[in-house]
Every structure is written in C-alpha cells, then in structure tokens.
Amino acid sequence: MRRAIVGLFLLVAGCGKVGDPLPPFVRIPGAVKDLAVHQTGYSLVLTWTNPARNIDGSAATDLTQIRIRSNDSVIAAVNVNAAGQMQSYEFPVGSTLLQQRTFTVQAETARGKLSENSNPASITPVEVPGKVAGLKAVVDQRKITLYWGKPQDHPELADVYLVNRIDPPEEPAVVSETSYEDDRYQADKTYVYELTAVRRFQGRMVPGVGPEPITVLAEDRNRLGGLPRVSKRSHRWRIQTGDRSSGHHECVY
Incomplete structure (x- = not known):
C-alpha cells in the first residue's frame, strides 16, 4: 500500500510538469517571381x-x-x-x-x-499614336468590313493596327492596312470591335491611345429582300440624220 501511494504521487507530479515554451511561428511569404x-x-x-x-x-x-x-x-x-x-x-x-x-x-x-x-x-516608356479616326463598318451578305483613318495624333507612329472582336470574342488580328474584313459572323447578331493603332519599338509592340470601339448589327439582307431591286424605266430617244428624224427606239431595263 505504501509503495502504491508513492507511485501515485510521482505520477501526479510528472503530469503537472510544464516544458520550455516554444517560439511562435513566423510566417514570411515567398517572393513574387514573375513580375x-x-x-x-x-x-x-x-x-x-x-x-x-x-x-x-x-x-x-x-x-x-x-x-x-x-x-x-x-x-x-x-x-x-x-x-x-x-x-x-x-x-x-x-x-x-x-x-x-x-x-x-x-x-x-x-x-x-x-x-x-x-x-x-x-x-522605357515611349511616345505612341493616338486613336484611329473615322471608324465605321459596312455589312454585306458575306462579311463585315471595318474602315478607319490614321490617328490625328502622331500618325507616323501607327505601324500596324490591332483589331479585337470582344463580343462575341475571337482571336485579335494585327493588320497593316486601314481596313479589316470579318467573315465569321451570323446574321441578326450584334458584334463589338475595338481598334488600336500600334507602334513597333525595339522589337516590342506598343499599343497607342484607345481602344476605339464600334458596335455592328449584322442584319439579314436576305430577310430584308436580298439585293436592292432596280426599277424598270423606259427611255426614248431620237436618232437624227441631218435635219430629218429617222424614228425612235425604246429601251427597257
């Protein structure tokens, strides 16, 4: 009995012992590597x-x-x-x-x-071209064609143009002319484009001021009656030989 009491005392004393305090965790974030x-x-x-x-x-x-x-x-x-x-x-x-x-x-x-x-x-920041001028669109049965003019500000810096169809989205296109044709469209839908003049500088492409947006409604020309109809008109004229009339002819088209 005496030994049991001593053993119990030692067990209780051991359970109450507190170890040395541990230092708190110091969380330091990793560095950004892809700036x-x-x-x-x-x-x-x-x-x-x-x-x-x-x-x-x-x-x-x-x-x-x-x-x-x-x-x-x-x-x-x-x-x-x-x-x-x-x-x-x-x-x-x-x-x-x-x-x-x-x-x-x-x-x-x-x-x-x-x-x-x-x-x-x-x-190294550089000077850039301004917004393109006079952006407009023409729609026919096969394509949407965008037309524009060179920027009013720094037109000499407009080396190419970035055409971005954002709604519905398509891969951007880079063109050197001041027009662009898009045949990937469906009738009776609305399309949104953004156009930006771009400068080439030391191997990199630097977009200019912008972009300039345009919204195009691709109407169904077939539903509207197809190509414009030419009305029939009658033209009459006289063929003169000297002072005498040789009659008249009629042409209908």
Whole structure:
C-alpha cells in the first residue's frame, strides 16, 4: 500500500510538469517571381502572381498587400485579391518618356511581415499614336468590313493596327492596312470591335491611345429582300440624220 501511494504521487507530479515554451511561428511569404511590365497608351501595367506559400512551405493565408517599388521608392500598395492568383496594377506614365524605369514588388502579411523583393522588371516608356479616326463598318451578305483613318495624333507612329472582336470574342488580328474584313459572323447578331493603332519599338509592340470601339448589327439582307431591286424605266430617244428624224427606239431595263 505504501509503495502504491508513492507511485501515485510521482505520477501526479510528472503530469503537472510544464516544458520550455516554444517560439511562435513566423510566417514570411515567398517572393513574387514573375513580375512583368508593359506599356499601353500612356499607361504602364504591372502584372504578377501573388505567392501561394510562405518560405516554410505553409499556405500563405494572411496576405494583405503588395508593395510596389520604382527605383527603390514605394509608389503604391495594392490589396491582395487572393494568394496564388494573377494580379495587375495600371498607372500613368507621367513625364518619364524615354527614361528607363525598374520595378519590384513585395508581399506583406496582416502581421506586417514582408517577403523578399521580386524579380526586377524594367521598361522605357515611349511616345505612341493616338486613336484611329473615322471608324465605321459596312455589312454585306458575306462579311463585315471595318474602315478607319490614321490617328490625328502622331500618325507616323501607327505601324500596324490591332483589331479585337470582344463580343462575341475571337482571336485579335494585327493588320497593316486601314481596313479589316470579318467573315465569321451570323446574321441578326450584334458584334463589338475595338481598334488600336500600334507602334513597333525595339522589337516590342506598343499599343497607342484607345481602344476605339464600334458596335455592328449584322442584319439579314436576305430577310430584308436580298439585293436592292432596280426599277424598270423606259427611255426614248431620237436618232437624227441631218435635219430629218429617222424614228425612235425604246429601251427597257
């Protein structure tokens, strides 16, 4: 009995012992690895994928912001839409034409922990063509044809044109002429196009100001009666020989 009491005492004493406290987990998000930048009109657009995991391999569940830096200065903080998802940020070029700019981003958590800097993304903004002029559409039984003129602003920079059918969507087309034919349509449907003049610069395509939209209703010409009908008209004339009339002829068409 005495031994049993001593053993019970030792068991209770062992259960009550508390070990050394463990340090809290420090969740630091992984770095963005696919930062890219491009110019459209007089705006710059940054794109990247938010980190999906922290540096210890755990899921990045508490991302709050992406800090955007330009030449080592923070220029914006963007709310995170979701971990592991693509995101973008657009902002005006400003007065930095023909000056190279380099960007990096950092992910930030709700506890203020920052990731390492992303890969750098650099660009030199350039002058671009303005909006195309006089955009119009002509519909016949076989195709929709778009016509337009060169931009009024910097027409010399319009090297090609980007035609984008956005509703219903089709693959964009790049053309060098100021017209475009689309035979992929159905009668009695509405189609929406966007047209942008594009500059070629050092191996890249830089979209100009725009896009310029146009909505086209592809009416069924067969239902409307087909081709325009030519009315029959009677033309009479006299053939004169000297001073005497030799009669008259009638032509009907």
